[in-house]
Amino acid sequence: MSLNLGAEDNFFLDENRFKQYCEEFVKHSEEIGDAWEWRTIKDFPDGYMSKTHFQIKNRNIPPDLRQNVNETEEQTSFTHFEETMDDSQVAGVCAAAEVIRYEYHVLYSSSYQVPVLYFRACFLDGRPLTLDEIWEGVHECYQARLLEGPWDTITQQEHPLLGQPFFVLHPCRTNEFMASVLALSQKENRYMNYISSWLSIVGPVVGLNLPLSYAKLGSEQKTNID
Amino acid sequence: MRQEDVSEIWFEYEGSPLKWHYPIGLLFDLHASNTALPWNITVHFKNFPEKDLLHCHSKDVIEAHFMACIKEADALKHKSQVINEMQKKDHKQLWMGLQNDKFEQFWAINRKLMEYIPEDSGFRYIPFRIYQATTERPFIQKLFRPVAPGGQLHTLGDLLKEVCPTAITPEDDEKTIQVMIHGIEPMLETPIQWLSEHMSYPDNFLHISIIPRPTD
Numbered sequence: 465m466s467l468n469l470g471a472e473d474n475f476f477l478d479e480n481r482f483k484q485y486c487e488e489f490v491k492h493s494e495e496i497g498d499a500w501e502w503r504t505i506k507d508f509p510d511g512y513m514s515k516t517h518f519q520i521k522n523r524n525i526p527p528d529l530r531q532n533v534n535e536t537e538e539q540t541s542f543t544h545f546e547e548t549m550d551d552s553q554v555a556g557v558c559a560a561a562e563v564i565r566y567e568y569h570v571l572y573s574s575s576y577q578v579p580v581l582y583f584r585a586c587f588l589d590g591r592p593l594t595l596d597e598i599w600e601g602v603h604e605c606y607q608a609r610l611l612e613g614p615w616d617t618i619t620q621q622e623h624p625l626l627g628q629p630f631f632v633l634h635p636c637r638t639n640e641f642m643a644s645v646l647a648l649s650q651k652e653n654r655y656m657n658y659i660s661s662w663l664s665i666v667g668p669v670v671g672l673n674l675p676l677s678y679a680k681l682g683s684e685q686k687t688n689i690d
Numbered sequence: 691m692r693q694e695d696v697s698e699i700w701f702e703y704e705g706s707p708l709k710w711h712y713p714i715g716l717l718f719d720l721h722a723s724n725t726a727l728p729w730n731i732t733v734h735f736k737n738f739p740e741k742d743l744l745h746c747h748s749k750d751v752i753e754a755h756f757m758a759c760i761k762e763a764d765a766l767k768h769k770s771q772v773i774n775e776m777q778k779k780d781h782k783q784l785w786m787g788l789q790n791d792k793f794e795q796f797w798a799i800n801r802k803l804m805e806y807i808p809e810d811s812g813f814r815y816i817p818f819r820i821y822q823a824t825t826e827r828p829f830i831q832k833l834f835r836p837v838a839p840g841g842q843l844h845t846l847g848d849l850l851k852e853v854c855p856t857a858i859t860p861e862d863d864e865k866t867i868q869v870m871i872h873g874i875e876p877m878l879e880t881p882i883q884w885l886s887e888h889m890s891y892p893d894n895f896l897h898i899s900i901i902p903r904p905t906d
Contacts, residue, residue: 574833575762627828629744
């Protein structure tokens with residue numbers, strides 16, 4: 465892996481490597497139906513990974529339907545919900561529940577040479593969620609991790625490719641927590657997809673979970689190349 | 691107006707919500723550079739455009755944004771070494787100097803962010819953003835070195851050719867578009883290192899607008 469090891473032993477990710485890791489990641493996502501896709505913007509070579517999923521904010525769901533809705537499964541999609549119920553049941557549940565649309569984007573920061581996670585959430589009528597409202601959907605144990613983690617606060621920033629407000633986990637300390645993960649994989653001469661490792665660390669903190677199968681990405685490669 | 695009717699304030703010009711986190715000079719260059727002063731904008735107290743503007747509920751948000759830009763600029767110029775060596779009180783002095791319009795106080799700290807070791811001939815990378823009102827993409831920002839491997843200084847023209855070649859085609863040139871920083875058009879032959887040291891905004895970024903040249 466070309467990781468530009470400077471004298472300070474920092475592990476920077478260059479943009480081409482970023483795109484390669486994302487490509488591998490998206491390919492696996494397609495295999496397991498995890499809904500990540502690569503998006504590009506008109507007239508430019510830049511791109512980013514994107515995932516949208518819907519979550520029901522569960523309130524007063526009748527007991528007989530509860531078994532269809534697993535509160536800890538963040539992947540519960542709206543269509544899955546519909547398949548198991550008839551129209552009157554759907555209407556009943558929707559009246560009591562609120563559907564939230566979550567969007568996660570993984571972009572590359574050329575300034576810090578690391579990936580950055582942008583996210584936002586809104587109700588179906590378009591009303592955006594505040595950061596506090598998003599927190600309510602994050603499991604308690606991850607809320608603690610957010611406060612203790614080696615990252616600065618989450619702030620609202622302008623999405624550099626779309627120009628719209630998103631929440632962002634600040635990238636300036638990504639190197640800190642990725643360095644030890646990378647060093648270990650290098651030491652063991654084991655291939656590691658930077659994006660899946662990084663996302664498995666930062667994702668859960670903002671309500672995004674990664675199925676374990678991502679950990680096996682590239683395992684056919686026994687050793688690190690170049 | 692009654693207190694209960696007032697929610698977050700926001701500004702707009704000819705239907706476009708104005709991004710408070712952009713420097714005012716940049717907003718003027720981009721939206722109204724060829725109009726006469728004073729620049730008339732509309733102040734709103736209701737219907738905050740959630741999809742377009744960042745929230746700004748206090749001055750702390752502005753300070754945090756400004757400092758984030760300063761840090762990002764130093765990450766590009768000096769791998770964050772200069773900004774990280776400073777103490778919190780130096781960061782505070784930078785912000786207070788800007789907020790209270792105290793030139794000497796601001797530059798006492800900012801001059802350190804403009805230094806580089808002589809052997810390098812310049813910064814590691816130049817902090818810049820190029821804006822075009824016509825595109826959906828808000829700005830272009832890429833890694834760009836101020837000095838070529840042979841030691842020649844890269845110019846503003848070199849930057850534009852490398853980073854947004856479609857903006858300056860041979861047919862376009864200086865006839866149909868303007869390349870503007872702080873309301874003026876620097877010569878394309880100007881070394882980008884010099885521009886970065888002398889024409890950056892207080893956040894240490896060069897905010898460059900590409901706008902259609904007025905036909906009058």
